Amino acid sequence: MPRAVIENMRDLPLPDFSDYFAEVEASLYADRIHAGLPMEFSRGCWWGERSHCLFCGLNGGSMTYRQKPAGQAAAEMIEMSARYGSSRIEAVDNIMAIDYLEKALPHLTALPEKLAIFFEVKANLKRHEVEKLAAAGVRWIQPGIESLDTRVLKLMRKGTTSAHNVQLLKWCRQYGVRVSWSLLWGFPGECDAWYAEMASWLPLLHHLQPGPAVRLRYQRYSPYHYTAEKHGLKLLPAAPYRYVYPLSERDLSEQVYYFEDSEDHDVGGHFTPRDENRPGLNAVAKGIDAWLKAWRGPTFSMLSMQDNGDEIIVEDTRAIAIEREHRVRGLEREILLAADEGSPETRLCDRPGAANVMQGEIDEAIANMIARKLIVRLDARLVGLALWHPYTPILPLTAFPGGYLDRRSTPVALPRE
Ligand code: SF4
Incomplete structure (x- = not known):
């Protein structure tokens, strides 16, 4: 059945959480309850309007992006925080509005006491944009990273590349922004x-924040669902339903949200992935496990660098490190600086320190x-892996803007009769 759709987000009232806070008190x-304030600033998805990610069924029939004006969004965050005495704000939007970076964040950066904000964002943020987010209190994001291989990203129409994703993970570690992401x-x-x-x-990325490997699920309203045949899929309602x-089966097909491909079922209708015999995928699963383990602490590994204008000193505490300290000069320093921006390899010779240098020498330095495991080549780009020293420490999990429940093991003393 068609539903009513809100067209004008600016007219939506602020949520009233007073009954919740009365009960908490x-x-x-x-x-033990450190409540976060869920708030909504937009509906739909501006990226999905242009290029609907094939797996995404989030927006049903209303992908059209509608947002609150940037100034209003910032003012509402400040008002809600004052009203309920919590600085934690979890934006429930599918994707942050583009103009919030320039028009909403400065209001929040100017606050004497920063809010702690969560937003879902597009993954192709640049360094200065991540810096802006962090300065405004957006210290926890969920970017649509989804994969670290450009060919897979292209298959799903994500509009990003492997290099974008690694750069984003690097800048987030640089500015102390927590990242929630998955590798689909x-x-x-x-x-x-x-x-x-x-x-x-x-293993080169163990100093950056990991995400779990998750099998793709087919969602209603996604292009995979409504053009299943085109993708060679025959979708059935997911087995648990x-x-x-x-x-x-027919009624389920008309109602459920998650589907599985019939190729993934055996004759009894049980889920048996056709991808069982996949050495590459198994290697990724093991690699992700090792990465997640490296992030269980108590200390996190680091790859950071400092430049004195003549020499870059790199400190490397990753398990894969060749040496704890590298001193990088001349052409190699130039390459490290170019790779920090994720430069295409072909542009290296435009850099002052690499001009008039023979290609053979450049290739050798790369x-x-x-x-030395300081850069990685991704789709003909050189991507530097080291952070700049100093960097901002990452937030503890207890700082989640959506709220945190302190599960101390000591029982709460019950009041006497
Ligand atoms: S996955 Fe995210 S970016 Fe892609 S269409 Fe869905 S909401 Fe938009």
């Missing part, structure tokens, strides 16, 4: 060799930087 757990796999048309390639360089709802 009266609760025995009041001192199982896209129609993907090739196992791509995953084998990805697995070979994952059958155990929950006593409905015919090979040396790669062998």
Whole structure:
């Protein structure tokens, strides 16, 4: 059935959480609950309007992007924070409005006491944009990273590249912004060799924030669902629904949100991924496990650098480090600086320190930087992996802007009768 759709976001009222906060205050757990304020500033997705990510069913029939004006969004955050005495704000939007970077964040940066804000964002943010987010209190984001292989990203129409994603993870570690992301796999048309390639360089990223590997699920309203045939898919309602709802397959098909490809089912209708025999994917799964383990602490590894104008001193505490300290000069220093911006390899000779240098020498210097594990070559770009010293420490999990429940093991003392 068609639903009513809000066209003008600016007219939506602020949410009223007063009953919730009254209950929290009266609760025995009041001192353990650090509530976050869920707020909505936009609906739909401006990227999906241009190029709908094939797996995404988030917006149903209303992808058209509608947003609150930037100034109003900032003012509402400030007002809600004052009203409920919490600086934690979780934006529930699918994607942050483009003009918030320039028009909403400065109001928040100017606050004497920063808010702690979460936003979902597009992954192709540049360094100065991540810096702006952090300065405004947006210290936790969920970017649509989804993969670290450009060919997989292209398959899903994500509009980003592997280099964008690694750069974003680097800038987030640089400015102390927490990142929630996942590596999706199982896209129609993907090739196992791509995953084998990805697995070979994952250990280089152990100083950056990891995300779990998650199998793609087919969602209603996604292009994979409404053009299934085009992608070689025959979608059936996901198996668990059958155990929950006593409905015919046809009724389920008309109602459920998650689907599985019939190729992934055996004759009994049980889920058996056709991707079982995939050495490349298995290597990525192991690589991600090792990366997640490296991030369980107590200390995180680091790859950072300082430049004195003549020499870059790199400190490397990753498990994969060749040496703890590197001193990089001359042409190699020039390459490291270019790679920090994720430069295309062909533009290297435009740099002052690399002009008039023979291509053979440049190739040798690049090979040396790669062998020292300080840069990675992704789609003909050189991507530097080191952060600049000093960097901002990453937030603890307890700082999640959506709220935090302190699960101390000591029981709460019950009031006497
Ligand atoms: S996955 Fe994110 S960016 Fe892509 S269409 Fe959906 S909401 Fe938009």
